[in-house]
Every structure is written in structure tokens, then in C-alpha cells.
Amino acid sequence: MRVSLFATCLADQFFADACADAVRLLRHLGVEVDFPEAQTCCGQPSHNSGHSRDARLMAEHTLSVFSRADHVVVLSGSCAAMIRSAYPKILGTPAAGSMAERTWELTQFLVHVLGVESLGSGLAGTRVAYHHGCHALRELGVEDEPVGLLRRAGAEVMAWEAHQECCGFGGLFSTKMPEVSAAMADRKLSTLPAVDTVTSADGGCLLQMSGRAEARRGTQHFVHLARLLWQATGKAR
Amino acid sequence: MSGYDWPDPGGYRAAAAETIRHHPAVRDAVGSATRTFDASRQAAYAAIDSDAWRDWARDVKTHALGRLDEYLLQAERALESNGAVVHWAETAGDALAVLDELVERHGIETAVKGKSMLSEELQVNRHLEGLGVRPVETDLGEYIIQLLGEPPSHIVGPAIHKSLDDCRELFHRRLGTPLDADPDRLAGAARDALRQEFLAADLGISGGNFLAADTGTVALIENEGNIRLSTSLPRVHVAFVGIEKVVPRFGDLAGFLQLTARAATGQPIGNFVSLIQGPRRDDETDGPDEVHVVLVDNGRTRLFDDDEAWEALRCVRCGACLNICPVYRQTGGHAYGWTYSGPIGAILAPGLLGLEEGITLPHASSLCGACADVCPVRIPIPELLLHWREKGVEAGLDPRAERMGSSAYAAAARRPRLFGVAAEALRRTPWAAIGTSLPILSGWMQERAAPRPSPKSFRTLWKEGIE
DSSP: OEEEEEOOHHHHHHOHHHHHHHHHHHHHTTOEEEOOTTOOOOSHHHHHTTOHHHHHHHHHHHHHHTTTOSEEEESOHHHHHIIIIIHHHHHOSHHHHHHHHHEEEHHHIIIIISOOOOOOSTTTTOEEEEEOOHHHHHTSOOSHHHHHHHHHTTOEEOOOTTTTSOOSOTTTHHHHSHHHHHHHHHHHHHTOOSOSEEEESOHHHHHHHHHHHHHTTOOOOEEEHHHHHHHHTTOOO | OOOOOOOOGGGHHHHHHHHHHHOHHHHHHHHHHHHHHHHHHHHHHHTTTHHHHHHHHHHHHHHHHHTHHHHHHHHHHHHHHTTOEEEEESSHHHHHHHHHHHHHHHTOOEEEEOOOHHHHHHTHHHHHHHTTOEEEEOSHHHHHHHHHTOOOSSSSOTTTTOOHHHHHHHHHHHHOOOTTOOHHHHHHHHHHHHHHHHHHOSEEEEOOSEEETTTTEEEEEESSSHHHHHHHSSSEEEEEEEGGGEESOTTHHHHHHHHHHHHHHSOSSOSEEEEEOSSOOTTOSSSOSEEEEEEEOTTHHHHHTSTTGGGGGGOOOOOHHHHHOTTHHHHOSGGGOSSSOHHHHHHHHHHHTOHHHHTTGGGSOOOOOHHHHHOTTOOOHHHHHHHHHHHHHHTTOSOHHHHHHHHHHHHHHTSHHHHHHHHHHHHTSOHHHHGGGSHHHHHHHHHSOOOOOOSSOHHHHHHHOOO
């Protein structure tokens, strides 16, 4: 099995270690991983701000970069949803439809393509809060996949009243409407149970929550899901 | 007393920031009430095959909107044969003018009003006052905000932004109840005050939740009984009904009345349902002498002409999208700057007010999509938010810096080497030092700590080799 990794522009810069752990995890599972270096951004910021022409240009670029990939594994639920739901609509080409079918958020790929049930027991004894990114949850339908993988690795995924509420990131929304966006993050943080780690499949959400927590002198620890899943194998150093 | 000025939808960000910073009690009250509404909605959906109901409701509304002209004419014929008078109002001015003649002919001094968002949209109270008529809101929430001179903050719960203590203080001042009065006592005091108004009023005003075309039936949902009294005690009843409220058959009401109540408050049906077809008949003892149904356009046909945004006209005004919206929950409705707030308000604004005036509101969303999960008529709200954002860009209404930024970003994203260099530069930017002066970063830095880039990009790690 061969996959092409789409790190996403944000994780490439802010969650490089999680990207590396995703590569280690996939290789550990017997998957050959390729990283097409011409990859840049999926186009979601322009798409979501109404700049559809710019978004289409970026979509076409991404499509050409991954045209030969058997599967594209994306380290963001939101960017995976952009490719799976928006590309076919904004490009309307067979190639866009085909890429949509071959594109997966990491846990989707692990569970539905590789058929992984358990990664190991490397998270035994840890208490984790899982934040459901909105697009992973509502557009991709990713709900049990990440939580199940964490639980079966021994993590205690703690009940969190606001676990499926938006953290307020929303890409450019976080900078265009910063006050409301921050208030939304506060709601997430104020309901957070006592845990060792807060995790999510989306780096943007993690930056939003950790940035707000830090500004308010919170001490919570935010980690990208890919790192925890590699730790789950017990192989992480 | 009843006049209030909406600020302006374009002032959304500042108004929202003001509420969040300086009125934390509003956020608490709105947050707690909307969560309660939404939990009830969720339980009420779970008790039925809500997916099937919502498909049905979407299909009936879509069908009715596709034949709006036929069904409205059918409704007019039916209403007229029942003895009601039908008025067609293209604008708010046309709708309000209906009141002028009635007020003069009947010498009306007091009007009682049932809750109606359309009457808020038309600013009926202000118009009545201009005619020398005293309008009295009779829905408890509307009564509270009328006493305060405020606009509604929520489609279903207009006083949702007020706490119990706010109401205690208000009623103490205006109705003489003790400062520690319990909610029953407060409601009792309002009931006593309003009873006199019902008896004195010559004009009753309502909206209309649905209009069944086949029988000319205006259907009204409520919990307090004040709409029943407003529409049956005064000599004259005027119902303002948006043209999009028409459904084909009387039988359709059965589904819509139940689904709307479930979506709004989680009730299987409203405590009171009034089905009004015309004035008191000869063999009846109760009811008005005259019933006027005003069919209001006020921008709706313009919205209908939009290839995508017309779907917003299916809205039944249940407020479910407000209740689940994490953005709305932070501020309540006033920040949106016009009658309709929350996700539905954001997609109606550019259509009903015009693109230029309404374009800010489609950006007041993180596009989380929770609204689409609950809408009883399956309006694709997130898609329509995007649709209006695109329309705004096409019309050149986006900020110049944003337009140039998007364009430059897209150009760089197709030149991987340049993109890599630029990303590297951005990663090394001392955000904390200069972030506040860059347009995109300043909004971030205002509320949050600077994000910490990885020591090396993944691109670099990959080149170095991953073990």
C-alpha cells in the first residue's frame, strides 16, 4: 500500500513533529509513504472567504500534485473535507471527484482503509480530551474513529461537555472576528475536564485553543492527534 | 416607548466585541437559555423520525415556493370567500399603509400585538405611534423588551438576553412587584396589566406562522394565549404574513405545526394553535368584525430570484439554528444589527437588506455547520454563507487588503519553491514583536498568544530523513 502525505500548509510549519510521527506510524503499519514536495495549500482560506477564483487555482494545483497518488492522507480534518466536499463542487471535473474518493483524514484512513482496530497500548494511564474539529465531524463524519483508537490504546478519553462545539478557529474568522472567536475558545476551555493532553485531528483548532489558553495563563497541554497515535504503538521514543 | 433604532449589520464586530467585553451577563443568559432550548430540541427530534420529517418539510416548502403565485392567489380567493380582506404589500411602506386607513376609520387608540418577527421587520410599533396609536406587546418576552425600549434578541425568545434578576428589577420599577418576586408572580403581574389592555384594544395585530392556500388559513403557534386573545378580542385583526409562509394544504399544517414546535422549544406542539380563516361568522359569539391579511414581500421576491439563496425562504422561524450556533451564543441577537440574527439572519440579510448593507453578517460565522444539522427545513446554511461571501467578492465589497492577500497567496501556492521560502519567512517572523502591525496577524495577536512554529518545518524534516 502506498500513500501520499498531505501535511497541509499549517501542520508543515506548526506541527512538523506530528507530520513526522504520522510518517512513522504509517510505515510501522506497512504503508509506503511519499511526500510530494510541490504540495502547498488546499485553498480553503480563499474558498471560505469567498475568493472562489483563487481557491480554484489552488485546488487545481493540489490536484495536479497528487494526481498519481493511490491514497492521499491529510493531517487535518478540515483540509480533507475541503478536498472531499468542496473540490468536486468548485472544480466539477472527474479528476476532482476521483481525488475526493482517494483522500482521507488520518484516522479515517487507518480505520476504513487499513482496517486498524488497535494500534497498541502505548497510551495506558493517560487522560485525554478529544476536540472534534467541525469539518472532520460534520463533513467527513469522523467521530468514533479517533476516539476509538485513543481508547483502545489505553487512553481515558474524558467526557467534555463542549467536545463537539466549534473552538472558534474557522480559519480567517479567527482574525476577522477575533473577539467572538476568542469567546468561543473560552467556552471550550472553561468546560475542559482535568486531563494530561488535549488533542484533535486539526492543527488550526489546536493553535486557537492553545493560543487562547496561553494568553489566559492556562496550563493545558495541546498535542496533535498524529503524535498520540504514534505513541499509541509504544514505539515512540 | 416602542421605537428603537437598530444599529447596522455592518457594525457586527464592534457590537459583538462590546457585548463580550462589557456585558458578560448577556452571554451567560443567552448561553444558558440556548443550550436548554437545544437540549429540548434534540430530545424532541429523537422521539420522531426527524430525518424523514425534515425531508418532508423541505420538499413541501420547496414545492410551495416554486408555485408561489398560484398558491398565494388561491389563498387570497379562499380568505376573501371567508370574509377576510387581503392586501398585497410589496414594501414595508405598503404594508404599514394598511394600518393608516383602519386606524382612522375605526378611531383606534390602542393596539395589542401578538409576537411577530415580521412586525419587527416592518417596524409596526413605530408606525402605530406615529398614527397616535399605543401599541402594546402581549407576549411576555416582547412585553419585557418593549418596557425596556429594546429590539428582540432572538426569533422565539425575544428577551433571551435578560436574566431573571433583570426582569425582577424591571417589574419592580414598572409594575410594583417585590424585588425578590418569583417568576410566577412576575408573570401574574404582567397578566394583570395585559388583561386591561386586551379589553381596551380595538385593534389586534399578529404575524402568521403558516398560510394554508386551500382554505385560506392563517396558522399561529404560541404558548401563552396572548395571540389567541389579540386575534379574537379586538374588533379588528390584522395579520402580517410573509409571502413565503404559504403551504398548499390545510393538512400540511399538521406536520409543520408539530415540527416547528419541536425544532423551536422541543414541545410536541405549541400550547395554543390558532387557525384563523376570517372574521366572526353570524353563528359565532367570539371573534373580530374584520380580519385583514397583509401578504408582505419586502425583498422576498428579490431573494427568491437568487439561484441559491432562495432556499433561505423555506425558513419557519423556529430559532433552532440560533440555539445551536456557537457564534450567536456569545452575544445574542442585538450584535447582528437587524431583526433576524444568528445563522438564518446572516443568510437573509444580504437578500432582504441588499448585498452591500448585509454583507458583513455572512462573515459572522466560523462555518462550523451545526446549524445545518438542526434546521427543520434543511436550509443549507453553511453553503449559503459561502455563497454570499462569494457574491460580496464578486461585487468588490471585500476589503482590499484581503483581496490582494488572497490573490498573492494563491499565486504563491502554485509556485512551491516560492511558497516554501515565504512559509519559512513567516515561520521565523517574531509574531509577538511585529504581529500586531500586520493585518491578518493583528486580529490573532489581540486575543491570543503567538503560535509557536516547529523548530524545523516538516518539509525540512522530510529532506533530512525521518527515522
